[in-house]
Amino acid sequence: MSEHVANRPALPAEIARRRTFAIISHPDAGKTTLTEKFLLFGGAIQMAGQVRAKGEARRTRSDFMKLEQDRGISVSASAMSFDFDQYRFNLVDTPGHSDFSEDTYRTLTAVDAAIMVIDGAKGVESQTRKLFEVCRLRDLPILTFCNKMDRESRDTFEIIDEIQENLAIDVAPASWPIGMGRDFIGAYDLLHDRLEIMDRADRNKVAESVAISGLDDPKLAARVPADLLAKLKEELEMARELLPAFDRKSFLEGHMTPIWFGSAINSFGVKELMRGIGDYGPEPQPQKAAEREILPEEPKVTGFVFKVQANMDPKHRDRVAFVRLASGHFERGMKLLHVRSKKPMAVSNPVLFLAADRELAEEAWAGDIIGIPNHGQLRIGDALTEGEALRFTGIPSFAPELLQNVRAGDPMKAKHLEKALMQFAEEGAAKVFKPSIGSGFIVGVVGALQFDVLASRIEIEYSLPVRFEPTQFTSARWVTGPKTDVEKFVNTNKGHIAQDHDGDIVYLTRLQWDIDRIVRDHPALTLSATKEMM
């Protein structure tokens, strides 16, 4: 049954059926489990936990990796595609630690919507809030899945209130839980007037679904114990008075989130959520470039790189650049313009990640994510087009925009701090610079929230309280050029020089004017705001 109301009527059907989204959550809320069930119901795997891994490289640090290791499922990458009903879903993985990092931000530039998973007993947790804020920066529509309803959880109104107050967004119940914990029997689907009954005996079995003509339908009384039914009626009456009804426009604008109550591990509520993304979620949206807005229905292919993943196949030292197609109908073998280098690029072996395998993508449409194996030519932010010189905007560059000094609360722990910082630098969670004069480190990030995340991670993961303090610098540029020129430059600018975690030379300053002057006075040197992060 399609209830889909197109909000972009000009879209060709193949584009209109695409839904490209990410899942955001606090660790342990159930993102991996939910992903697994998506794949199961999307037909990408046969039986949760039973599919043998194929000969794919499995060395990413993503959550899909964890899924593979834990459950022996072969999922290979940062983006996976599968069909459900008449829809094609593209699920883009958010990075492992799901903190507010550049990587997360970039991932969210490639999607049109996000699913927020919360634990019914814990509500909105710190990472949920941070990731939510990133989505809000982009006005992404958000669907909420309140998980683990088979356990003791909070009162339904309390959960909804917390989301409304904590995240300042309207919450409209799409389903309403019946019972809780051991007495949880299922949910009432408010969008379709159906009773969904959870099957506790078989975790991979989908709930029994019964059409109900309303709360007085005798079918309800026949299946729901009297006390639970009385409570359900009372709560729904209150909900009708206190909570807004689902409004698709408000949802698509990012002002309202529909919430489903379920239990991912019991496959409960998952299909309803999937149907929700399909029927109400956004179609591929226009993308911004510096020159103009790119509409998905434009006939010519355009796309941008939002992630580069190395070592996906240990036998081949290739990298895969993940490209979000912004417009058009892509066909394998197409020659596209690599806008940055102004060189044509024959895309002859693009891949689609269909969960169980990496497959050659014979074709793809706006909204899809394709992987393009390459040897380093493709970088984050790069545009591919059929000839137009476009620069997509909104994809953060590598150069940190905020710099702070970091100090260990206990000066004796400086070595520990260094180790922690190096780990985060390698993960790409922050830039770490060691100034050539003085002790200590300067940390660079793109969003101020990252300092909080780093401080709490260093404290939790290394038992090391730290302080971030202002520094005199606001910009960092990587310095490259002939060895003797670089050495001379370093020696005469010691107070501005630092090394990053790879030992590469960085120039720190607070003045753009400074950078312009160096570029003018030292033609042999290159001052770069980006660097390959591998």
Ligand code: GDP
């Ligand atoms: P992630 O860290 O967000 O990816 O969370 P996982 O999917 O790995 O789940 C964390 C833990 O919660 C695992 O032990 C899961 O088995 C468990 N879990 C996930 N969904 C449910 C659920 O619906 N009910 C219960 N009781 N446990 C769940």
